[in-house]
Amino acid sequence: MARYNGPKTKISRIFGEPILGNGKWLGKNSNPPGQHGEKRKRKTLGEYALQLREKQKAKYTYGILEKQFRKTFDEASRRKGVTGENLIKLLEARLDNTVFRMGIAPSRPAARQLVSHKHIEVNGEVVNVPSFQLKAGDVVTIKEGSKTRTSITSVVRAKNPKFSWIDFNETELKGTFITYPERESVPENIKEQLIVELYSK
Template sequence: MARYTGPKTKISRIFGEPILGNGKWLNKNSNPPGQHGAARKRKSLGEYALQLREKQKAKYTYGVLERQFRRTFEEAARRKGVTGENLIKLLEARLDNAVYRLGIAPSRPAARQLVSHKHVTVNGEVVNVPSFQLKPGDIIGFKPGSDAKTGLTSQVRGKNQKFNWLDWNETEMRGTFIAYPERESVPENIKEQLIVELYSK
């Protein structure tokens, strides 16, 4: 199960956004990484570089490596509708992302760990695949026994109200994936059309 394990702050500095973590170090040093820091003369990015940069941003944001990201894009292209919007919908429908959006885990890497360690169920069945694709109506909860562990349940902060494609029941400690989100509801700053143009070459 491949995942990115490199320096997170360095990635955030490349894009100038806190895409991995809270971005607290960006206040101290927001210069792109590399020798000479801010004094280095940097060329303006060309068309291909901008497209590649946007793809990398999406990959780092959702914690997906190249092969899996390409497969997700191919699935988005097969579906009806706008390919770029389909791509974002499929990424948002990943189980680890939904666990993060529901407020069960403080970050996507933490959500991925919860899923891979078999603490999360989908429709009552334990699922340990972070990339598991949810369908509208799927119910996400804790495995029996895991819900009694205060170390896990103490991290639950509840769903942000702006994520209207998810529903969280605090009493039963479980959430529902209501529907695929509309693009304008997803807060990530990703220009998905550039990714479509990159893969269309």
């Protein structure tokens, strides 16, 4: 299975929320994709369908395929604490997600591309693995040779102050992953408990 590169609006219409970016096409008259839209859908989803839907939403949101998502869940279940919250923390600590949160890239796919193309350093070393797990205190910077590329620096924006678990200086193009975020600080509308129930079957 390849990574999804199709229309973002289609995925947003499936879940009824802009999980892949701009939601300007989502309105009260937006129907799910397909020839008959909502008419061919069951009015109420069963327990398994709701759990599967939530997992798919999380995978699309963070741009992860099934095998990698399952490995992340297994790691979350091994750690102390609430498995669902651990899962969100691990997803947020991914390098590509952190690059996006810092404002270095306008979207997670763009952040993934920056990392894959070796434009990002962690603690002074180039890291080209988007799923790289950051630890508290790790410093993320744009590689020195890439700082002169306007295609990269022109899209850098100030960090959203809501993301208190990371710090970023847009002048120096340097940021720090301070700590794992608390669940209530992560704005994504994901019901992680449903994912835990799905994998616990």
